Amino acid sequence: MKKPINGTTMKFVSTLGLLLACAAPLVAFAETNVKQLAQSCTACHGEHGKSLNPVWPNLAGQKRDYLEKQLHDFKSGERKNPIMMPFIQTLSDKDIEALAEYYSQLN
Ligand code: HEC
Numbered sequence: 001m002k003k004p005i006n007g008t009t010m011k012f013v014s015t016l017g018l019l020l021a022c023a024a025p026l027v028a029f030a031e032t033n034v035k036q037l038a039q040s041c042t043a044c045h046g047e048h049g050k051s052l053n054p055v056w057p058n059l060a061g062q063k064r065d066y067l068e069k070q071l072h073d074f075k076s077g078e079r080k081n082p083i084m085m086p087f088i089q090t091l092s093d094k095d096i097e098a099l100a101e102y103y104s105q106l107n
Contacts, residue, residue, distance in 0.1 A: 071099065
């Protein structure tokens, strides 16, 4: 026999609904945020992660983990490049993760 929906179930369902309603704008915010971050990269790496110049690398479709490692390495100075350095310094670990994810999804 099916159990009737009781108070606890209702509370659970409405809490879930509330959580989802709160999460949606957060996701939208995260997306605009990564696009904003990426704006400082487009001058060299192109709007869609395709570089505009033969000596600047494409980022579109590159492996996520590889991109993340390179960005951390630039930041720590392990990978040295005077052109990249100033654009990486202010990025947090979360920014780096988001940018790596973003560029790996482009093609
Ligand atoms: C002024 C130009 C310029 C800007 C702006 C710039 N980059 Fe770069 N980027 C370069 C150059 C040049 C290299 C190649 C460095 C080298 O030769 O080691 C590079 C390399 C990289 C690499 C390593 C690629 C690989 O294949 O190893 C990543 C990842 C990267 N950039 C991400 C970014 C991100 C993310 C931003 C924005 C926050 C950014 N870059 C902004 C010029 C730029």
